[in-house]
Amino acid sequence: MVPASSGPGPIGGDPNLQRLFYGALALLGLVALVAGGLRAGAPGVAFGLMALLTVGGALACVWERSVVRSAFALMATFMGTAGIFVLLEADFLAMAQVLIYVGGILALLLFGVMLTPPDLGERKLTRVLGGLAVVGAATIWIGMQVAGSANFSGQPVLTPGETADPVTAKDIGVGFLAYDQYVIPFELAAVLLTVALVASVYIARRKRSDYAEERR
Amino acid sequence: MAQTAPDSKQGASPSMSLDEARVLPSGEREFMLDVRTQDMELNMGPQHPATHGVMRILLRVDGEIVTGAQPHLGYLHRCAEKIGENVEWLQYLPYTDRYDYLSSMNNNLGYSMAVEALMTGLEIPRRAQMLRIICAELNRIGSHLIAYGTYGLDIGAFTPFFYAFREREWMMALFEKICGARLTYSYIRIGGVFNDAPPGWLGEVERFCDVFEQKWVEYYDLLMENHIFVKRTADVGVISREMALDFGLTGPMLRGSGVDWDLRRDMPYSLYGEIWKDGAFKIPVARGEKGSLGDCWDRTWVRVMEMMESIKIVRWCLAHIEPGPIIGDVPKVLRVPTGEAYVGIENPRGELGHYVVSDGGKVAIRVRVRGPSFVNVAVTEALMTGTLLSDAVAIVGSTDVVIGETDR
Amino acid sequence: MNATAKYAKNVWDGLKSSLVGMQITGKYLLQKPITVQYPLERLPIPNRYRGIHYLEQEKCINCLACARACPIDCIEMDAVRHGKELEWVSFTLDYQKCMFCELCVYPCPKDCIHMGTEFAFVSYDRSEFKHDLLSFKGMAREAKIRMLEAEEKKKRKEAAKAAGQEVADEPESDADAEAES
Amino acid sequence: MLAVTETPLAAPAPVGDGNLVLDLLTGLRPESVPLWAVMATSALIAVGLAVALISLIAMFSTWMERKVAGHIQCRYGPMHVGWHGWLQPIADGVKLLLKEDIIPKGADKVLFVLSPAIVLASLLGAMAALALSPNFFFADIDLGVFFILAMTSTTTIGVVMAGWASNSKWSLYGSMREAAQVIAYEVPLGISLMVPLIVAGTFNLREASAAQGGWYGMHWFVFQNPFMLPAFLLFFTAVLAETKRAPFDLPESESELVSGFLTEYSGIRWSFFFMEEYAAMFLYSAVGAFFFFGGFESPFTWAVAQMAPHTIDLGETIGTLKLLGEGSLLHNLVAVATIVVKAFAGVFLMMWVRWSLPRIRIDQVMTLGYKYLTPLSMVCVLGAALFELAWIRFFGGAS
Structure with missing residues (x-):
């Protein structure tokens, strides 16, 4: 059990880099909120907030140098996902998400992660590059898929003859x-x-x- | 019980074979998960709620499991023995109050008797003996009340502590009336006691005994019989009979391991021999009722039962006390004849021995104190290895150390 | 005892002993507390209480018996002797050291140092713990008068001696009358 | 937030579902103000009320705790500030606010500051599902209990974060114990709650309360099923562990871990953890009251509900205000009083247990959770379900 600060330097790494990253994240959040608000009013803002939590948490999870901080960032992702479930009127799913992922799995994860000494060489470019390539490719692929199938007009997609009662979340x-x-x-x-x-x-x-x- | 002393530089020194399941005395098997972990050093003390003062225990822990423990002493060292070689015989008396400050009366008694052993021809009046025994036994009750209450605190029960303090408060008020102090009495002097009991005092002691007997039942039900308490203390910190003798434990620690040894009966001093022959009191010896013999519960049980026996002794004295002188023929400037003497008495925490050497002058040339806490605390190191962190706290509490006495 | 019985006994014991404990504490919940509200209400302090000392200065003869009896030498006294009379400079007791053992009280030949019932002793400054037990410094008025008288008598005696006259001692009552006038 | 999204935004018709604040605001709304703004305002009011409620509960509970502890231990407890010291929490609050704000040198500052916020925020979220009276609630959530369980389980993360961020070994121990303990006790907590849920057939607090209104307001779930009382004991034990109360206060066991995860905290941040603890006690007690002991229902509530309706007209914008009878102002007030009294009775019981019993060791906590509470609560659920089936089969289900 080695405390977080046992590695050299501050826990988060280079403070300037940290500031840059979180500044960019805040900017992204602002963009998400404004875009959501302009597009769909109050629910849009709520969605923007949830999207920020989900995506920002995931980004911070990858970015943070301390494993425990990464695990805590995961909490934001889980909560954001739960919020999106709520917005989709899947209340039960949202609460199960919080109860199981935040209350159970994340706590267990922390239990394990807190016993792990920090890996000081984890942010070396050579090590990160491979992962970055895979993640980037996956993102591009998913983005293309979403762009191809998503309906941006806001109207429900109905084939002729179908009533407006699609399967909800x-x-x-x-x-x-x-x-x-x-x-x-x-x-x-x-x-x-x-x-x-x-x-x-x-x-x-x-x-x-x-x-x-x-x-x- | 082979022990490996914790070494801060080397890696883990597992106290038990990790690839075997440990079989508890109750027959359950305890498994340790075979996962790679790193040991951690944990400083329990000098400021820690469970160390009863300023003791420091250096723990080596693997998660919740203690793999090594080393008590460190000396934070309260006040050179009491050396002071004894520099002040006059009587002037050392207030210092004896201060090594085991929870049982000052007994300390006074021990020192006075050591000096009296050298002063041949000094006769201590019977009333003084009676008053001495009443005070010493009342103080034993008070000391055991603290042991009981703080042990409850260590285990996590707050309320027994306050109930214990309520009765102790009365006991201290009694002492306040007879000698004017609440903690450091200096009441028992060389040759007798320095004040007779004020009028009505003996009656109040009788009332105290009556009330205490009722409250004692509550103590027993509230903590000793509590299932959680039993589960926390039974089978924890087991001292076997041989181990107790090897470590030189005395008092409730020894009797808690099933050794029937009490200086009041086996090497009687003062009037204890007479009281024992009268059948007024018994010596509670642990039987391993709730777990195995010699666990923390047994030690606490011995203390709790001893309170009742002390009440019986006090009652005997109250029944037999008669008016008379309270101090023997002691000169104002005390010159103790040449010689050396060792007198051990049964303190609440074990055998308190005083070894004094005199060259016939006004000042001792050697005073040596055998403090029971100092001897008893040594066993914690052996007991803690392989237990849980909470058990470590329970073990320190069950030894009932007073740091003033371990360090002197 | 087989496992099932043990399991049931554990459940039963845990429940029962918890309820017994709660019954005891619940009983006290309804009773009147035994403590007192300290600054407003004080418990009686017995006469023999060993609190802060007080000194009957007129009786004291500066014999240092108490200072010698003190195990930690915390009593210091200083007085100038004018014949039979004492001029007090200081009589300090250092309460940072004092352990209230009462050993200073018993050797006193004049029974003039006592321990009082006052115990509260709070200060922001450690130097204030060095108490001066004197109620007055220098000499008491009567003592001074007695001393002046004695000196005058001595002078007169010497003057008479110088004059070669044998004068008998004046009676005490006359001296008192003169002092009063 | 949930109040906003709970009802479909497009549908204007029954906005508040009987919520007094929302109805009032909707009544006062000028035409130009959009409906979502009204609902957002209502939600904000609810948040403010929840914060105030948590502070009030924490204040009263700390005073009560000290009084109960004091009187159990033959002492008075606080006596000087106000009558019997009832203003003591305010004095303490001022003191805590003015204290020096200490962040240890080796601590992870961000997480150290964040953790009290997370702990308190998750509890605030959980408060949203609490209904104070049939017509006064923050958010009418169908899955009310489930929501409360989910949100309170989040406090664990805050506590673990506090322990980690403090960079002290004692804190780390505290947070590890908390994580282990909460994971172990969430299972029996949920399962033992299943027993009243089987009988009630709803997760919603208000509906559960309404189901217990018979027998002059005494048709409580405890009297409806023989497995309800053991289930309540199991629930109570699990709640003690979830709220870190003695005898399960291992995360901050004073005699072992100095102060556990709170060791390095001081001032107002420290008090946030205590506010969370007391508010969680209140919340769980209220849940217990709703699902075992009748919720809003008591003979008083029943009597008020039986009175002849009496309404007064307050003009066109607000409409009529019911004073007597079911759903009236008086009915709501009595319901609030009933639930608050019941919840504080639960809090008092927790305090009584705390000051009577010693602390359990960590392995025994695990044993108790996994080997005793979980199977026993499962037995209770099975028994309760079978009993309900038999009742319906043989007696026509008139329970």
Whole structure:
């Protein structure tokens, strides 16, 4: 258990870089809020706020040098996601998100992360570059997908003859358990998470030879 | 109980084999997760609520598990023994108040008896003996009340502490009436006591005994029988019989491990031999009722039971006390005959020994004190290894150390 | 005891002992507190209380018995002796050191130093803990008169001696009458 | 925020769903002001009220705690500021505000400052679901209890953050214990709440309260099902652990961890954590009152509701004001009094337990949570469900 400050320099890294990053984040947030407000009034502002929380939290999570701070930034992401669920009138999903992700998983995550010493070489360009390339490619791909399919006019997309009662996010929330199509992926994800958990414990396991060394 | 002393420079020194499950005395098996962790050094004290003063315990912890502990003493050292070699015989008396400040009467008694042992021909009047025993036993009650109350605080129960202090307050008021002080009495002097009991005092002591007997039941029900308390203290910090003898433990620590040894009975001094023969009191010895023999619960139980036995002794004295002189024939300027003497008495915390050497002058040439707390606290190091952090606190509390006495 | 019985016993014990404890504390919740509101209300202090000293200065003969008896030498006294009379300079007691053991009280041949019932002792300045127990400095008025008289008598005696006359001692009552006039 | 999004924005018709403040504002609204502005104003008023409520609860609870502790321990407790010291919390508040603001040198300043805010904010959010009377509430959330559980679980993160940011080993211990403890006790807390939820059939606090109105206002859930009382005991125990109250105050166990996660905090930041603690106690007690002990319902509430309706006209803009009868002003006031008394009775019970019992060790906390409370609460849920089924099957479900 090494406290956060044991590494050289301030916890957050170079203060100027920090200021630059968070300034840019604040600017992004302002843009999101104004854009949302102009486009859709009060709900738009709410959406802008939630989007800022989600995206900003995710960015800060990647940016921050201290693992624990990253984990705390994740909280903003979870809360923002929950807010978006609320805006989509999926109340139950939103609350489950908060209860399970913030109250449960994040607390567990912190439990583990707080025991981890900081990795001082984590922000080396050579190490970050590969990840950055993958993330960038993914972002571009998702952006293209969204741009191709999203409807920016604000009007519901209706094929002729269909009534205006589409499946809402609320239904999707319940549908996770009700509709056959989502059950298998859901269970698969659960199995995958369990395997990952067991694997991480296995990796962190102390081997007998380690004791032998320390005892000497 | 092989112990590995914690070494701050090397890595972890696991006290138990980590790849085996530890079998608790109750038969449960306790597993340790086999995950790579790093040990942390934790400074408990000198300012910490659980160290009962200014003791420092250097803990080496692996998460919540203590892997090593080392008590550090000396933060309250006042050179009491050296002062004893520089002031006159009587003048040292106020200093004896101050090493175990919770049982000053007993300290006074121990020192006075050590000096009296050298003064052949000095006879202590019977009334003075009675008053001495009444005060010493009342003070034992007060001291055990503190032990009980602060142990409750260590475990997390606040209220027993206040109830204990309520009765202790009365006890102190009684002492205030007879000698004028509430904590540092200097009441028992060489040759007797320095003040007779004021009128009505003995009756008030009787009333105190009556009320205390009723309240004692509450103490027992409130804390000793409480399930949480039992779970916190039973099977924690087990001192086996052999270990207790090896560490030289005395008093409730020793009796808590099932060793039937009490100086009041086995090496009787003052009138205790007579009282014992009269069958007035018993010596509570732990039986391992709630867990295994010698755990924290047993030690606390011994203290709580001793309070009642002290009440019985006080009652015996009240029944047998008669008017008479209160101090023997002691010259104003005391010159103690040449010789050396060691007198050990049963303090609330164990055997308090005074070793004095005189060359016939007004000043001792050597005063040595065997403080029970100093000896008892040594065992914490051995007990804490392999326990949880909360247990470490419970163990320190159960030794009932008074730092003034460990450091002197 | 098998596991199930143990489990049930744990639940039962925990519940029962908690309720017993709460019953005891609840009983006291309804009773009147035993403490007092200190600055407004004070508990009686017994006569033998060993509080802050007081000195009967007229009786004191500056014999230093109390200072010698003190284990920590916290009493210091200073007086100038004019024949039988004392001119007081100081009689200080350092309460930073004093441990209220009452050993200074018993050796006093004139029974003039006592311990009072006052115990509250608060100050912003440590130097204030060095108390001067004197109620007056110098000499008491009567003592001064007695001293002047004695000196005058001595002078007269010497003058008479110088004059070669044998004068008998004047009676005490005359001296008193003169002093009063 | 939730009040804004709860009802569809386009639909003008029943705005407040019976909410007094919202109805009043809608009545006063000039034509030019858009509806969302009214709802936002209402939400802001609600936020202000919630903040005031938390402060008031914390003030009264601290005074009560000190008095209860004092009298249990044969002392008086605070006596000097005001009658029996009832203004003492204000004096303390002023003192805490004026204290030096200390941030330790090695601390992570951002997180150190942020954590009290997160702790208090999440509790403020949770307060939104609390209904004070049938017609006076902040946000009428269908999943009221679930929302409260979700929001209060967020305080854990704040506490963990405080412990980490302090950069003290004792604080770290406190926050680790908090994380472990809360994760362990959220399960039995939720499951034991399932028992009244089965009987009530709703997550909404107001609806649950309305379901207990029979038998002259004494048709409480505890009397409706034999598994309700054990479920309440389990719920109460889990709540003690969730709110970090003794005997589960391990995150800040004074005798072991100096002050746990609060060790490095001082002044007003420190008091934020205490405001959170007391407000959480109140909130959970209120939830307990709603789902076990009748909510707004008591013989008094019932009697007021039975009175003949009496209304007065306050002009065109506001409309009529009901004084007596169901849904009237008096009915609401009595309901507020009922729920506040019930909630503070719960708070008092927590205090009584705190000053009577010793603290549990961390491994025993885990044992109690996972091995005792969780299975027992599951048994309670199963039993309650079977009992309900049997009741419906054999007695026609007239409960």
